[in-house]
Amino acid sequence: MNDVPGFPPRLTVRTTPLPDCPQLLDILPTPRPLAWIQRGEGLVGWGEAARLRLPAEDGPSDQQRTARFARARAWFDELLDAAHVQDTVERPGCGPVAFGSFTFDPASAGSVLIVPQIIVGRRDGQAWITTVVPRTGTEVTDAPAPSPELVTGNPAPLGLLRWTTGALGPRRWVHAVAAAVRRIQRGELDKVVLARDQYAHAADTIDLRTVLKRLTHDFDDCYTFAVDGLVGATPELLLRRAVASTNPGVTGADATASSGRAATDTDTVSSLVLAGTRPRGASDTEDEKLADELCASIKDAEEHRYAVESLRETLAPLCADITVPGGPELLRLRNVQHLASAVRARLRPDTSTLDVVAALHPTAAVGGTPTGRALELIRELEGMDRGRYAGPVGWIDAHGAGEWGIALRSALVEGSSARLFAGCGIVAGSDPEAELAEAGSKFRVMRGALSD
Numbered sequence: 442m443n444d445v446p447g448f449p450p451r452l453t454v455r456t457t458p459l460p461d462c463p464q465l466l467d468i469l470p471t472p473r474p475l476a477w478i479q480r481g482e483g484l485v486g487w488g489e490a491a492r493l494r495l496p497a498e499d500g501p502s503d504q505q506r507t508a509r510f511a512r513a514r515a516w517f518d519e520l521l522d523a524a525h526v527q528d529t530v531e532r533p534g535c536g537p538v539a540f541g542s543f544t545f546d547p548a549s550a551g552s553v554l555i556v557p558q559i560i561v562g563r564r565d566g567q568a569w570i571t572t573v574v575p576r577t578g579t580e581v582t583d584a585p586a587p588s589p590e591l592v593t594g595n596p597a598p599l600g601l602l603r604w605t606t607g608a609l610g611p612r613r614w615v616h617a618v619a620a621a622v623r624r625i626q627r628g629e630l631d632k633v634v635l636a637r638d639q640y641a642h643a644a645d646t647i648d649l650r651t652v653l654k655r656l657t658h659d660f661d662d663c664y665t666f667a668v669d670g671l672v673g674a675t676p677e678l679l680l681r682r683a684v685a686s687t688n689p690g691v692t693g694a695d696a697t698a699s700s701g702r703a704a705t706d707t708d709t710v711s712s713l714v715l716a717g718t719r720p721r722g723a724s725d726t727e728d729e730k731l732a733d734e735l736c737a738s739i740k741d742a743e744e745h746r747y748a749v750e751s752l753r754e755t756l757a758p759l760c761a762d763i764t765v766p767g768g769p770e771l772l773r774l775r776n777v778q779h780l781a782s783a784v785r786a787r788l789r790p791d792t793s794t795l796d797v798v799a800a801l802h803p804t805a806a807v808g809g810t811p812t813g814r815a816l817e818l819i820r821e822l823e824g825m826d827r828g829r830y831a832g833p834v835g836w837i838d839a840h841g842a843g844e845w846g847i848a849l850r851s852a853l854v855e856g857s858s859a860r861l862f863a864g865c866g867i868v869a870g871s872d873p874e875a876e877l878a879e880a881g882s883k884f885r886v887m888r889g890a891l892s893d
């Protein structure tokens with residue numbers, strides 16, 4: 442195990458196909474797995490072959506904003522350079538994979554990259570297993586062949602929960618939102634996203650497998666994730682990049698070092714922007730009424746436009762051919778409905794995935810506009826450290842392929858307690874009471890997943 446500022450370990454990595462395609466959440470042997478799953482496909486991992494945990498950044502503000510991503514990139518590149526990789530599957534997510542979760546605010550400690558000892562992946566009906574073992578000295582040894590008999594986990598129910606409020610109770614949070622609306626109306630900024638937290642306390646250690654199963658069941662279209670105790674189901678995709686290996690067959694340390702971690706000509710990235718929210722209705726009629734209201738709302742259209750424009754501006758120096766839809770679509774989830782815009786672009790050569798993640802975070806959907814002023818107001822009004830909530834969460838492989846979401850609809854699970862988060866975009870026309878109700882709808886994702 443490595444902690445910053447140590448060097449990553451030298452690893453031997455082997456990926457082989459799995460003859461059967463397992464349900465990813467049925468094979469987890471530990472109550473604290475790593476996961477990234479959408480519609481039954483994705484990656485799960487367990488054990489830790491390497492870990493990087495980053496401290497809070499305190500440099501000059503612009504450098505500080507991206508420093509944790511640059512450190513993570515350097516560490517993973519170094520790990521890849523020293524790794525001996527055998528990969529007979531050659532798909533995104535094969536070979537060495539790091540699961541990552543970054544803090545929302547650079548001034549918070551705890552951004553993390555973890556390379557599991559075992560990774561199981563599943564895509565398009567094909568499954569594979571990767572084993573990662575440390576190697577000592579300079580002699581290259583093969584990783585042991587993975588056992589096809591995967592252990593079946595037995596997730597435990599969570600029992601009765603006790604709930605407590607976090608930094609701001611509902612009334613104080615409504616005041617904070619009202620203060621933000623006044624500051625926006627005074628012209629200090631255009632938009633700020635304010636969040637609140639609450640705690641669930643269980644009698645015993647919370648088994649993340651139970652939580653993950655409920656999240657994937659209820660939010661199949663979302664990205665269900667678990668990285669170092671941060672668990673959730675986010676609808677918001679910050680970045681997906683699919684690059685296949687350019688080196689078929691067995692790769693050695695040198696081949697891995699020159700792998701396609703930077704962009705190639707055909708490299709496309711996609712992102713899903715969400716901003717503008719209504720709850721789901723109790724009946725079809727009410728549901729339609731709320732959807733119509735959302736689609737006709739000038740306040741929500743404006744909030745959405747800020748988010749899309751900020752994404753386009755951020756991508757412009759890094760990408761060509763940015764495609765933004767003419768207007769948002771309606772995305773309906775079990776608890777809420779959102780205005781959504783799918784943006785696609787072609788990555789310029791020599792751009793690394795974590796550089797793009799660094800550039801995109803924080804989007805206006807979780808920070809505000811303009812970013813700097815929004816971050817100051819969040820620090821001033823929220824009264825809490827967001828930790829890794831609303832930060833980028835996802836995975837990256839040796840070729841730069843990866844999927845990164847924004848850690849929303851999430852909770853930080855530590856032992857027997859869970860800290861839940863929910864936030865809302867505030868603009869000049871926001872009604873604080875309506876925002877409190879909206880935060881309630883968003884809390885429902887994790888409240889449901891934690892409740893037996």
Ligand SMILES: C=C(O[C@@H]1C=C(C(=O)O)C=C[C@H]1O)C(=O)O
Nearest residue numbers: 716717718806849863864865866
């Ligand atoms: C901040 C959150 O959600 C964000 C805020 C939204 C809004 O205000 O309409 C919608 C989606 C997310 O971008 C959250 O879920 O905690």
